Amino acid sequence: MHEDFDRCYRAVQSKDARFDGWFVTAVLTTGIYCRPSCPVRPPFAENVRFYATAAAAQREGFRACKRCRPDASPGSPEWNVRSDVVARAMRLISDGTVDREGVTGLAAHLGYTTRQLERLMQAEVGANPLALARAQRSHTARVLIETTDLPFGDVAFAAGFSSIRQFNDTVRAVTAMTPTDLRRRARARYGVGPAGRSGSVTLRLPVRAPFAYEGLFGHLAASGVPGVEEFRDGAYRRTLRLASGHGIVSLTPQPDHVRCDLILDDFRDLATAISRCRRLLDLDADPEAVVADLGADPHLKALVDKAPGQRIPRTVDESELALRVVIGQQISVKAVRTHAGRLAEAYGSPLTDPVGGLSRVFPSVAQLADIDPAHLAFPKSRQRTFVALVRALAEGDVVLDPGCDWDRARAQLLAVPGIGPWTTDVIAMRGLGDPDAFPVTDLGVLAAAKIVGLPAEPKALTAHSAAWRPWRAYATQHLWTALEHEVNEWPPRATRKES
CATH class of the missing domain: 3.40.10.10 (DNA Methylphosphotriester Repair Domain)
Structure with missing residues (x-):
């Protein structure tokens, strides 16, 4: 654009x-x-x-406006919609791949040489991967400067800078202010310094309006895994597995932003944690385009008008989401919570939650490599599918990450015994963020289609859905809101019996 x-x-x-x-x-x-x-x-x-x-503006010598703070604006929805290599690279950079593995590691994830990737990025976005990662580091540094009491040496280290001098020079170049001036200005503007415990930070995640958060947060809360996720004090909370340690995030929705409270073992994970929270809540979507296209369908218009700005309830970990979807084949949301909770209790890493009831990080693929079938209290066929997916993820036969190729990932998933189109489409929709994924055989989708006068048979509904492309995942979310179901309740029910 x-x-x-x-x-x-x-x-x-x-x-x-x-x-x-x-x-x-x-x-x-x-x-x-x-x-x-x-x-x-x-x-x-x-x-x-x-x-x-x-990053492109900074590369040409421009500094950020002190009034509108462009480095705090929502991310471009272009990188969520597109599936080409540049979009995949942008998603991986946002997830911290360059800081963890360097440009060489980023290129390896994408199957390109470093020189090829740099040439593509320069032509498309006006900056190379290092410059984009540098811009992200400067934003992380600004958040820490303005919202924590960390010494500047710790801020520099946490944001990914290799030296205090590099940190100071970058902050001055980007903001035309010293770190001390930035912190003093933040204190004057907001009146008080940051509150909270050691290792915690509070920030606002910007959102594009309209923002219909009830369906998003209701779904996350209703499907929350005991010990891994919870609803508490008006917020959805969950644990995080990060490169340098664990974390806990508390997310509280507002009409124009989401309050984000993070507790981290290591502040080096801050930028990645923020990126994954934005991805979880689908905050970089383009709601205006979705509303305009889906609202043109007379069958969907009432749903869109009732709650414009739906977001897809996504994930902080693509492999976790895929495993949970397999667990959920043909069973209720409550039953999925129960099975996944048992799995987390048996194999997940323990942690201490200083303000709530979270106790486990959902187990990684490596932790599930030698799983005892006794902990999989569901049908044998689904047990075999679950174990096969764990093995495929561990051996790299299935690759699910922010920069994976959506079409290749679909083909890899369908090659796993017991994984069919419904499972693949739900993983593509919620795990990979494909805006056009459409689980047309989903019982909830078909029931909602009947309610609003759409064809309630998969083949006919697929044909009708062609007019919704490339937003069929958002059409799915709108259809789910037509149902009387706990996933649409926010705040969730105060009490709930686990099955």
Whole structure:
């Protein structure tokens, strides 16, 4: 979009927040870059340049606006919708792959040489992978500077900088302020310093409006695995497995943002934890496009008008989601919770929750490698499928991560005995984030289709759904909201009997 100058400039003139994250506006006369919705007077067109990312603007010597804070805007929904190599690379960079494995590791994940990948990224987004990772580090540093009392040396280390000097130079270059000035300014603006325990941070996750969070949070709470997830004090809470340790996140929805409280073993995992929380809540979706396309169908219009801005309840771990979907084949949400809870209790890593009742991190594939079938209290055929998927994930025959190829992942999943189209589509929808995944044989989808007057037979419904592409996953979410089911209840029921 950033190459369409007239369209971008109109968005800037109207201060349209819907385009925040799609591109940034760099002003030649001031050396500052802003988000499209920046409240200052729009610059003259001849003084403006548009860039796809903050990293591209920073690479050209522009610094972030102190007023609109473009480095805190939602991410571009383009990387969620697209499945090409650049979009896959952007998702992996957001997940911290460059910081953990370097550009060489990123390229290896994608099956490209480092030089090929750098050339593609430069042509598409105006910055190479290192520059994009640097921009992410500067954002992480800013969050820690403004929301914690950590010493700046710890902030630099946690954000991924190799030295204090590099940290100081980057902060000055990006914000035109020293770390001390940034922290002092944050204290003056918000009146008090950050509260909380050691290892904790609180921040706001920005959201594109409209944001119909009830179906999203209701689904996550209703399907929560005991010990791994819970609802407490108006928030959905869950444990995280991260590169340098474990974490606990508490997510509280608001109409225009999500409050995010993180407790981390190691602050080096902060950027990855934030990225995974955004992915879990599908916060970088493009709700306006979804509303416009799905609302045009007379069968869906009432559902869309009732709750525009639906998000897909996704995951913080693609392999975890896939295993839970296999457990859930042909059983109720409550039964899935029970089986998954037993699995977490037997094989998950223990942790201490200082403010709630969480006790386990969902077991990794490695922890499940030698699973005892006694802990799989469901039919033998599903036991075999579960064990086969664990083995395929462990051996790399099935690859599920933020940068995986969606079509290849589908083919790999379908090759696992006992995994069919429904399982594959649910994993593609909730695990991989494919916006066009459509579990057409799902009983809830078919029941809801009948309620709203759509064909209630898979073949006919598939034919009708062609008009919804590429948003059929969001059509699924809207259809689920037509049902009387606990996944649509937020806040969830105060008491619940586990089956």
